[in-house]
Amino acid sequence: MLQFxxxxxxxxxxxxxxxxxxxxxxxFICGGxxxxxxxxxxxxxxxxxxxxxxxxxxxxxxxPLLMQLFLFFFGIALFGVEVSAWTAATAALTxxxxxxxxxxxxxxxxxxxxxxxEASSSLALSYIEQMRYVILPQASRIAVAxxxxxxxxxxxxxxxxxxxxxxxxTKAGTMLNNATFRPFVVYSLVALIxxxxxxxxxxxxxxxxxxxxxxx
Amino acid sequence: MIYKLxxxxxxxxxxxxxWGLVFTLVLTAVSTIAGIVVGTLGASARTxxxxxxxxxxxxxxxxxxNTPFIVQLFFIFFGLPAAGVKLDESTAAFLAMxxxxxxxxxxxxxxxxxxxxKGHIEAGVSLAMTKWQVLRHIILKQAFQKVYPALSSxxxxxxxxxxxxxxxxxQDLTYAANLVASxxxxxxxxxxxxxxxxxxxxxxxxxLLRGLGRAMFKAK
Numbered sequence: 001m002l003q004f005x006x007x008x009x010x011x012x013x014x015x016x017x018x019x020x021x022x023x024x025x026x027x028f029i030c031g032g033x034x035x036x037x038x039x040x041x042x043x044x045x046x047x048x049x050x051x052x053x054x055x056x057x058x059x060x061x062x063x064p065l066l067m068q069l070f071l072f073f074f075g076i077a078l079f080g081v082e083v084s085a086w087t088a089a090t091a092a093l094t095x096x097x098x099x100x101x102x103x104x105x106x107x108x109x110x111x112x113x114x115x116x117x118e119a120s121s122s123l124a125l126s127y128i129e130q131m132r133y134v135i136l137p138q139a140s141r142i143a144v145a146x147x148x149x150x151x152x153x154x155x156x157x158x159x160x161x162x163x164x165x166x167x168x169x170t171k172a173g174t175m176l177n178n179a180t181f182r183p184f185v186v187y188s189l190v191a192l193i194x195x196x197x198x199x200x201x202x203x204x205x206x207x208x209x210x211x212x213x214x215x216x
Numbered sequence: 217m218i219y220k221l222x223x224x225x226x227x228x229x230x231x232x233x234x235w236g237l238v239f240t241l242v243l244t245a246v247s248t249i250a251g252i253v254v255g256t257l258g259a260s261a262r263t264x265x266x267x268x269x270x271x272x273x274x275x276x277x278x279x280x281x282n283t284p285f286i287v288q289l290f291f292i293f294f295g296l297p298a299a300g301v302k303l304d305e306s307t308a309a310f311l312a313m314x315x316x317x318x319x320x321x322x323x324x325x326x327x328x329x330x331x332x333x334k335g336h337i338e339a340g341v342s343l344a345m346t347k348w349q350v351l352r353h354i355i356l357k358q359a360f361q362k363v364y365p366a367l368s369s370x371x372x373x374x375x376x377x378x379x380x381x382x383x384x385x386x387q388d389l390t391y392a393a394n395l396v397a398s399x400x401x402x403x404x405x406x407x408x409x410x411x412x413x414x415x416x417x418x419x420x421x422x423x424l425l426r427g428l429g430r431a432m433f434k435a436k
Binding site: 058059061062063064065066067068070071074075078079080152155156157159160162163170173174177182183184186187188190191194195198199202 | 278279281282283284288290376403404407419
């Protein structure tokens, strides 16, 4: 019978951690892009676009991420397309992340004084130009801290991809547990690795937030 | 080929889904109350308690906030029995949710406590109120009023997060959905229905909590 030493468990978990990181990065970057598009739609003052984003955000924030993963996993398959756990996880996490980021960024954009909008529109800037040159440069400074803070939620969210069979840190933990029957050790290590990934991000978010408050 | 959705196939299982919903509601309600009690104790200990206790609470908060709920759940359900603590799946789910919400609400309530003006506390002390009276009537009352919105959204997040307890076979709404899907293979229909149920629940809870907040913190 195969024997797993403590170091075997740890090294296997660390290999799987790479996939947690990759999935987090993809979800965060793609989610950021979709979130930015949603933000432009939300602030556009075109009623149908605004309503669409409102419903979109409500749906993705108001349903469990686990359900979204299931729906993507089984939903895409209905169109006769073979879905891997990888595709479903990326898609679900991207849309989920985008809804939260769009809402966070909307708060930042709305904190910009109205005068900035009025001044820039009196300079004949179009909506896109206003956002690009006037609003977003100011809003992005406020947005950094909550965005970094939310990245922690994305990393933690990827743990749910294990349920639809994507092998990342949590799934690797479950598999190792089944092989070694040492749940206490395995899940402690899994938790510690997540902590190692997330704590620096939380810490950064707090520091950036503190610095902004001083500047004010 | 176009797939035909058949929601009718879900009808025979309405009671399974209903019981799942009830379990989710009870689990959320009980762990919300317990979690807020833990949060209140944690926040008070962190602000007014001895330094070592404050550090201990801070470590608990950071540890929970920086690990996924599912790992906490697995640790409690699979890990603790190895250390001699055996829990059934409902207790483990309840415990994990309480510990999770406890950490988040500690941090939220602490922010509220820190926002209470010092003068109010001094005024209370000068009126010969005891330490506990000051904490209860001056500090916590104002703290809760200030952080109520943040606390309500955290409660809703915890309710949505409770879907994960199905993974240790605690029989919540998601567990019921999985069960139905495994019986009639109408995966998409059942998950869609259940996702919409969660959405309705989240919206309902939000307006209920808002109404409750208005009733509790009426401007005097």
